[in-house]
Amino acid sequence: MGTFTNEGTENRMRWDRRSRxxxxxxxxxxTHRETGAGLWVRYTLTSPIPSVGDPYCEVWGFFFxxxxxxxxxxxxxxxxDALGSTNGRDDGALVRIGxxxxxxTHMDGAVVGGARTLRWSLDLQPADSCFQHLPASLRDxxxxxxxxxCSPNLSVPxxxxxxxxxxxxxxxKEPGCxxxxxxxxxxxxWTWAHCASFEEDADAVFEGxxxxxxxxxxPGPTTTLLYLRFGGDDLVFNELRWALRARSRYExxxxxxxxxxxNWRIAxxxxxxxxxxxxxxxxxxxGTPRFCANxxxxxxxxxxxxxxxxxxxxxxxxxSLHTAHLEFGKPVPFVELPIAF
Numbered sequence: 001m002g003t004f005t006n007e008g009t010e011n012r013m014r015w016d017r018r019s020r021x022x023x024x025x026x027x028x029x030x031t032h033r034e035t036g037a038g039l040w041v042r043y044t045l046t047s048p049i050p051s052v053g054d055p056y057c058e059v060w061g062f063f064f065x066x067x068x069x070x071x072x073x074x075x076x077x078x079x080x081d082a083l084g085s086t087n088g089r090d091d092g093a094l095v096r097i098g099x100x101x102x103x104x105t106h107m108d109g110a111v112v113g114g115a116r117t118l119r120w121s122l123d124l125q126p127a128d129s130c131f132q133h134l135p136a137s138l139r140d141x142x143x144x145x146x147x148x149x150c151s152p153n154l155s156v157p158x159x160x161x162x163x164x165x166x167x168x169x170x171x172x173k174e175p176g177c178x179x180x181x182x183x184x185x186x187x188x189x190w191t192w193a194h195c196a197s198f199e200e201d202a203d204a205v206f207e208g209x210x211x212x213x214x215x216x217x218x219p220g221p222t223t224t225l226l227y228l229r230f231g232g233d234d235l236v237f238n239e240l241r242w243a244l245r246a247r248s249r250y251e252x253x254x255x256x257x258x259x260x261x262x263n264w265r266i267a268x269x270x271x272x273x274x275x276x277x278x279x280x281x282x283x284x285x286x287g288t289p290r291f292c293a294n295x296x297x298x299x300x301x302x303x304x305x306x307x308x309x310x311x312x313x314x315x316x317x318x319x320s321l322h323t324a325h326l327e328f329g330k331p332v333p334f335v336e337l338p339i340a341f
Contacts, residue, residue: 002132002136003131003132003227003234003236003238003239004129004130004131004132004234005129005130005132005150006128006129006130007130010130010150010152010180011026011094011104011152011180012094013094013095014182015045015047015182017083019047020047020048020049020050020055020285021047021048021049021184021285021286022046022047022182022183022184022285023044023045023046023047023147023182023183023184023185023284023285024044024045024180024181024182025042025043025044025045025180025181025182026042026043026044026094026095026102026178026179026180027040027041027042027043027178027179027181028040028041028102028107028124028158028176028177028178028179029176029177029194029296029325030122030158030171030174030175030176030177031174031175031176031196031197031296031323031325032162032169032171032174033174033175033197033323035066035169036066036067036297036322036323037063037064037065037066037169037296037297038062038063038064038066038295038296038297038323038325039062039063039064039120039162039176039296040060040061040062040064040294040296040325041059041060041061041062041107041109041120042058042059042060042061042075043057043058043059043095043097043100043101043102043109044057044058044059044060045057045058045080045083045095045097046058046283046285047080047285048283048285048286048287049285049286049287051287052283052285052286052287054079054080055080056077056078056079056080057077057078057079057080057082057083057097058075058076058077058078058097059075059076059078059097059098059100059109059110059111060074060075060111060280061073061074061075061109061110061111061118061120062118062278062294062296063118063162063164064276064278064295064296064297065276065297066276066297066322071276071278072113072116072118072164073113073278073280073340073341074111074112074113074114074116074118074340074341075111075341076098076111076112078097078098082097082098083095083096083097084096084097084101092104092105092106104126104152105123105124105125105126106121106122106123106124107120107121107122107124107178108120108121108122116164116165117163117164117165117166118162118163118164119162119163119164120160120161120162120163121160121161121162122158122159122160122161122162122171123158123159123160124153124156124157124158124159124176124178125156125157126152126153126156127152127153127154127155127156130150130151130152130153130154131150131151131152131154131207131227132150132238133148133149133150133151133207133209133225133238134148134149134150134225134238135238135239135240135243137240138240142183143182143183144183144184145183145184145213146183146184146185146186146187146213147181147182147183147184147185147186147187148181148182148183149179149180149181149209150179150180151177151178151179151180151207152178152179152180153176153177153178153179154177154205154207155175155176155177155196155205155229156175156176156177156178157173157174157175157176158171158173158174158175158176159171159172159173159174175196175197176196177194177196177207177325184284184285184286185284185285185286185288186282186284186290186329187211187212187213187329188211188212188213188214188330188331189211189212189250189328189329189330189331190209190210190211190212190327190328190329191209191210191211191248191250191255191326191327191328191329192208192209192210192325192326192327193206193207193208193255193270193298193300193324193325193326193327194206194207194208194324194325195300195320195323195324195325197320197323197324198300198318198319198320199318199319199320199321200316200317200318200319201230201231201316201318203229203232204228204229204230204231204318205227205228205229206226206227206228206229206268206300206302206318206324207226207227208224208225208226208227208255208257208270209224209225209226210222210223210224210225210248210250210255210257211223222248223243223244224237224243224246224247224248224257224259225237225238225243225246226238226246226257226259226266228266228302228304230304230316230318231315231316233264235261235264235266235304236261237259237260237261237264237266239261242259242260242261243259245259245260246258246259246260247259250328251328252274252277252293252328252334252336253271253272253273253274253277253293253295253298253326253328254269254270254271255269255270255271255326255328256268256269257269262307263306263307264304264305264306264307265304265305265307265312266302266303266304266305267302267303267305268300268301268302268303269300269301270298270299270300270324270326271298271299271300271326272295272297272298272299272326273295273298274336274337276295276297276298277293277294277295277337278293278294278295278337278340279291279292279293279294279333279334279337279338279339279340280292280294280339280340280341281333281339281341282329288331289331290329290330290331291329291330291331291332291333291334291339292327292328292329293327293328293329293334293337294325294326294327294328295325295326295327296325297322297323298320298322298324298325298326299319299320299321299322299324300318300319300320300324300326301317301318301319301320302317302318302319303316303317304316304317304318
């Protein structure tokens with residue numbers, strides 16, 4: 001199994017509706033090009049260990065305003081009985097939570113936060129193949145120890161309507177990403193970035209993940225997994241030998257990274273304005289807290305080099321202003337931000 005797979009089952013629900021100590025999430029991030037706004041929605045289920053509580057499912061919705069307007073963040077929690085039929089037997093839904101649902105070609109949902117409401121009804125054009133973040137040799141082991149993630153729709157157009165407080169925003173083939181994560185828990189710390197809205201190359205796509213996982217009582221090394229589509233080429237840095245050589249330095253709100261393979265080298269940095277980030281508290285199935293700081297209106301810059309003997313030649317630059325998606329996670333709160341929920 002390589003970086004891109006074509007099984008067609010990567011969005012399938014992994015939870016067997018019985019096991020405890022398990023979590024699963026389907027999430028999408030989308031950029032609205034006309035306004036520069038960012039949308040982030042999550043369909044989640046958590047089956048905690050028995051001593052922590054009963055299984056439940058949730059729908060999350062976020063809207064990020066790139067101006068000084070007010071962003072939106074809210075979630076709705078449901079008992080696990082609200083989790084509908086799956087695997088194509090519920091009007092094609094992969095997951096249905098109450099009246100919110102996601103299929104291979106559509107997502108619908110709504111969340112209420114105080115007096116404010118966010119609704120979405122969006123079609124997506126499925127990708128031909130699924131992007132795998134983790135090396136094939138590690139996927140099963142990482143899934144059993146921590147969690148695994150893939151993007152069945154790494155960069156696809158979304159079309160439909162988003163409503164915020166009664167105001168309709170039309171989405172017309174806006175660039176977005178739909179991903180799927182499942183397993184036992186989150187990493188100790190992590191950072192993630194995605195962008196498909198670069199100024200220099202309309203077809204360029206970046207997906208990056210760096211995480212630190214504990215091995216027993218001791219923290220392990222940071223693993224950096226990067227991918228870039230540039231100039232029609234797939235620049236893959238998430239094979240194990242290249243992931244181990246890649247380097248990351250991340251501390252909210254900045255992530256700097258470098259990576260190389262046989263033919264390519266990239267160096268980049270992502271950054272968000274703290275006042276345009278939202279902090280959320282997660283709970284792992286064992287009850288351990290995790291805190292996430294996310295912005296869907298971040299900046300990203302990447303320099304690209306091609307190997308030409310006797311060294312490297314600079315062949316391009318990519319920049320994204322306020323259209324990159326960026327996230328940081330750790331076990332304690334980010335003191336710079338209030339906790340939305």
